[in-house]
Amino acid sequence: MNTPGFSFTQGATDGYARTGTLVTPHATVETPTFMPVGTQGSVKGITAEEVLSTDAGIVLGNTYHLWLRPGAEVVRALGGLHTFSRWPRAMLTDSGGFQVFSLSKLRTIDDDGVTFRSHLDGSLKRLTPEESIRVQAQLGADIAMAFDECPPGKADRDTIRKAMNRTTAWAKRCLAAPRGERQALFGIVQGGIHEDLRHEHLAAIAEMPFDGVALGGLSVGESVEDMHRTFDAIGHTMPAERPRYLMGVGTPRDLLVGSLAGIDMFDCVLPTRNGRNGQALTWNGRVNIKQMRNKFDTGPIDPKCTGLCCNGGGGVYSRGYLRHLYVSGEIVALRVLSLHNLHFLAELMRAMRAAIREGRAQAFVKDTLEQMRLGDQVGPVDEKGAKGDPRRK
């Protein structure tokens, strides 16, 4: 990593999987790691202190949302994204491009940038590589992302190739634009589910002096199998001396098999979105809290969980109590389930890092996935999460 204040050191390896240590001006983060998403300046439903309690080292903020509301100049006037959102550890902001492509209406892409209408008030806006970097500098996260074009998962090769070329041209402009002080910049690789295009675009992005390299354009409508095949093929070929980031992907299975493919960083709204929908992630698969079987259950969501949501603090949140609160529309249910899911993914990644260090990563992933599928309240743990577009909200 070229930017002062940053470093990435590879630790243990086990097959393609690896541990690492990412140092930023605000935190030292053990990888592979999952980054909770603070969409509009807060991880939905959860305070910064609670996110800290899950031991998260880095949180993602959405440039698009914060740019439109309250405005990057407001965030800056209120001390920048760290002070604004009271988050003391590392932050990463995306470029805003993904939300422009997925949320806004009437967007027109040209080689210079994207013109679109705000999903909030319909006003006309324009985002370019330079504007994205300028806005991200105002937000002031540790890590900024290059502005890319992200085509839908089922786009044809021509559309994808065009997006790759534009993303390459924009990547150069992002690198040339003035950044925030002590702010790293990651490049983004497109290429859809086509391995040859991915390798071609990776070569183009990897030769630029980005501090890290990300895979974009996955979990955008393609099948889970195609997504996994793609990052399996490309993950371990990404530059080893820089952090590798798989964007917008975060079911338990995605995190485990992504780590096996050599990925270091992940983000997804799934833990908090699932929590708000009454779903809890556990070592025995998903729990749908509103099921009748939980009505008289005095036990916690997951007896293996060490979080305040399940053990310790002021006594157990029983499944029966959480079911009642969820069915009654009480906010505390959403809070506890969201916090539990964040805590669970942090524990999952901790366990994955330990397995890599001990040379049993493959076995750990196989056993964990089997156990999750054996859970009595589980369908496949991953498919729901990968469907649709989990970064959208």
Place this chain on the structure above:
Amino acid sequence: MNTPGFSFTQGATDGYARTGTLVTPHATVETPTFMPVGTQGSVKGITAEEVLSTDAGIVLGNTYHLWLRPGAEVVRALGGLHTFSRWPRAMLTDSGGFQVFSLSKLRTIDDDGVTFRSHLDGSLKRLTPEESIRVQAQLGADIAMAFDECPPGKADRDTIRKAMNRTTAWAKRCLAAPRGERQALFGIVQGGIHEDLRHEHLAAIAEMPFDGVALGGLSVGESVEDMHRTFDAIGHTMPAERPRYLMGVGTPRDLLVGSLAGIDMFDCVLPTRNGRNGQALTWNGRVNIKQMRNKFDTGPIDPKCTGLCCNGGGGVYSRGYLRHLYVSGEIVALRVLSLHNLHFLAELMRAMRAAIREGRAQAFVKDTLEQMRLGDQVGPVDEKGAKGDPRRK
């Protein structure tokens, strides 16, 4: 107080105002005190640990809501209301009557009880004094309330007198019904805003062996002036050796002038409801967080507040940040504002107790109300809260 495990000791007096110590099996509570309302088994938006952080000693639970959902037998099977809702200190449950009269449809009152349709599923239900006490025994709060008839604030004298007579007859039946072990029972005085009726009914209720005496039927649609005049006239004439409870009343002004009238206990959903509506209570009056003037404000809700919402913890929640979260519909805004309001009312009552002990209760109330009205973002601090029916949800 007759029930084993309970005692009430009057402390300092200052005019009609007094401090006291209420001992229950789960807590020792300094009075005058404000009780947060845990409507459906949680104080809306707030965990038990957070309620504890405001130093609340006693929380109210709504029998009607818990009886209909999840059902008192479910709460009992999950360990009773304390274990169910993870609340370690004192609890009080209302009788369910108030919600039957305000929430349910097609209710028919007879001398034996009330038949009504559930507001949840339209099913036919019947509540009698015996059934209310039986349900409250299953819930297992420290303090149960007698089942009363609560007429609307603008009912005529005849209607009110009929409700008084019924409430008296039901009070006897409540006292005769089998209660939970170590569960106190408070009686309720009706009489609308008619001082003569209030005194008449107080005499009837006070001569029964209730552990405490409550004023019901206030803040149910009458004017604030009528309400204050009524409890000013009656509060200090309630039995001095037992706790005096003013039901469903809880704006800052209500709490202060109620304390001056000799009241010991209050409850209201106002702090959490206001929080969800973007309103913060402060020593300088109400703050409407969504006002534009807060957009660039780096300061806390109330610089005098000592809660984690305003000072300490992981850095200040700036007004600008809270405004952004509130305007964006983020749950964290509702949480912080609700917690702040609970904390503020706890601080207000602590300050009131100190003022009573130091013989400056009148001056404290006068100065505090003036300061609240002087606040630059304030209308009258009390009128909004007393309008309508703050216990309804």
